[in-house]
Amino acid sequence: MPGEAHRWQALEHAFESLVQAYGYREIRTPAFEDTDLFVRSSGETSEVVSKQMYSFVDKGGRDITLKPEGTAPAMRAFLEHSLGGQGVVTRLYYFTQIFRYERPSKGRYRQAHQTGLELVGSPSPAADAEVIEITVRFYEALGLKDISVDLNSIGREETRARYREALLTYAEPYLADFDSDFQAQARKNPLRLLDSKIDVLKAAMDQAPSILDYLEDTSKAHFEELKKLLGEAGIAFRVTPKTVRGLDYYTDTVFEVVCGSLGDKALCGGGRYDNLIAQLGGPATPSVGVAMGVERALMAMEAEGLVTDQPGLDAFLVAATESARTTLRGLARDLRAVRVRTGLDLDGKSLRSQMKQADREKARLALILGDDELARGEITLRDLEKGDQVCVALEAAVDAVRSRLG
Ligand code: AMP
Numbered sequence: 581m582p583g584e585a586h587r588w589q590a591l592e593h594a595f596e597s598l599v600q601a602y603g604y605r606e607i608r609t610p611a612f613e614d615t616d617l618f619v620r621s622s623g624e625t626s627e628v629v630s631k632q633m634y635s636f637v638d639k640g641g642r643d644i645t646l647k648p649e650g651t652a653p654a655m656r657a658f659l660e661h662s663l664g665g666q667g668v669v670t671r672l673y674y675f676t677q678i679f680r681y682e683r684p685s686k687g688r689y690r691q692a693h694q695t696g697l698e699l700v701g702s703p704s705p706a707a708d709a710e711v712i713e714i715t716v717r718f719y720e721a722l723g724l725k726d727i728s729v730d731l732n733s734i735g736r737e738e739t740r741a742r743y744r745e746a747l748l749t750y751a752e753p754y755l756a757d758f759d760s761d762f763q764a765q766a767r768k769n770p771l772r773l774l775d776s777k778i779d780v781l782k783a784a785m786d787q788a789p790s791i792l793d794y795l796e797d798t799s800k801a802h803f804e805e806l807k808k809l810l811g812e813a814g815i816a817f818r819v820t821p822k823t824v825r826g827l828d829y830y831t832d833t834v835f836e837v838v839c840g841s842l843g844d845k846a847l848c849g850g851g852r853y854d855n856l857i858a859q860l861g862g863p864a865t866p867s868v869g870v871a872m873g874v875e876r877a878l879m880a881m882e883a884e885g886l887v888t889d890q891p892g893l894d895a896f897l898v899a900a901t902e903s904a905r906t907t908l909r910g911l912a913r914d915l916r917a918v919r920v921r922t923g924l925d926l927d928g929k930s931l932r933s934q935m936k937q938a939d940r941e942k943a944r945l946a947l948i949l950g951d952d953e954l955a956r957g958e959i960t961l962r963d964l965e966k967g968d969q970v971c972v973a974l975e976a977a978v979d980a981v982r983s984r985l986g
Pocket of ligand 1: 693
């Protein structure tokens with residue numbers, strides 16, 4: 581809505597100016613993709629693919645899906661347009677709508693927005709650290725205070741295979757109380773039990789084996805180096821072995837930033853996905869990325885009292901007489917040319933109702949022109965915020981307005 585859109589614009593601007601300073605370039609991907617892209621990337625058992633996709637068959641018989649996330653489309657485009665190359669690091673950012681058939685609630689919508697980063701082509705923990713650092717700097721730039729970085733490593737496929745088995749062995753006694761569908765899902769992808777919202781399972785998972793005890797040496801070394809780099813950058817984090825993320829494509833690093841003022845709801849999620857591009861048919865390309873919920877960030881700002889009202893107009897031009905209107909239309913043109921946000925009555929309204937309109941538009945200044953002033957070549961400049969007024973020469977009006985506005 582008009583009264584809120586400025587917050588979105590400010591957030592978008594804060595994000596873009598930040599990530600451009602790190603050398604990221606924008607990518608804009610289509611609203612829909614082949615359904616197969618999401619099935620292959622996110623994994624058939626992921627919640628997004630198994631339950632939440634807006635998929636349909638188009639008139640040409642193609643199976644397509646409104647994008648539920650930004651990474652797979654960006655990587656599909658990356659491959660299709662050969663954006664990378666051997667040993668080349670590519671930095672991409674996006675701001676996109678996402679579509680998920682979820683049960684709508686506060687902070688969870690069927691059409692939402694994410695802004696994100698993809699750092700493609702580097703296997704170094706320094707790449708993971710860069711993405712996490714930018715994420716934290718972004719929330720800092722918004723003014724958010726009550727945030728925590730939850731960091732974990734889920735290792736490589738071999739680690740996960742061993743861990744899945746151990747976790748399932750641990751969880752089996754608890755599964756007996758659930759229906760066969762639930763049991764089958766849990767056996768297919770036991771990692772999903774870790775972030776279960778069901779009370780008994782939640783309690784049980786607190787005592788579950790930790791994936792960190794199953795990491796291979798290279799993953800361990802990667803994780804240690806990442807923690808060191810984050811410390812060096814002054815980024816506070818907590819290691820949370822239960823953070824595994826819902827999508828199958830992650831390797832090693834996964835992280836979320838949660839917001840205390842939203843009851844620890846996740847603001848964003850990200851991690852390393854070294855196998856994704858190969859899974860999509862490209863060459864093995866180590867990559868790391870993050871997706872941040874825009875609605876969540878705005879909710880967090882609201883919860884922390886950081887949202888501002890929409891700014892009013894800079895100036896409203898008020899004609900005290902009919903003959904003043906032509907001059908004011910010219911002045912409005914001159915002010916708008918230098919991007920002073922200027923309002924002007926279109927309908928020949930009375931002086932009183934023009935002043936009311938200036939008030940409604942929260943104009944900082946009113947410029948009032950009557951026949952006497954017109955004859956003298958002057959205009960009255962009233963500061964509606966401070967309450968004072970001065971007469972200025974008509975030809976100096978633009979400069980006078982600009983200097984008042986600073
Ligand atoms: P995910 O990759 O699913 O963890 O999504 C990353 C972030 O996007 C989450 O932490 C949320 O902030 C946001 N998000 C995901 N799904 C939704 C949704 N349905 N409505 C609003 N925000 C969402």
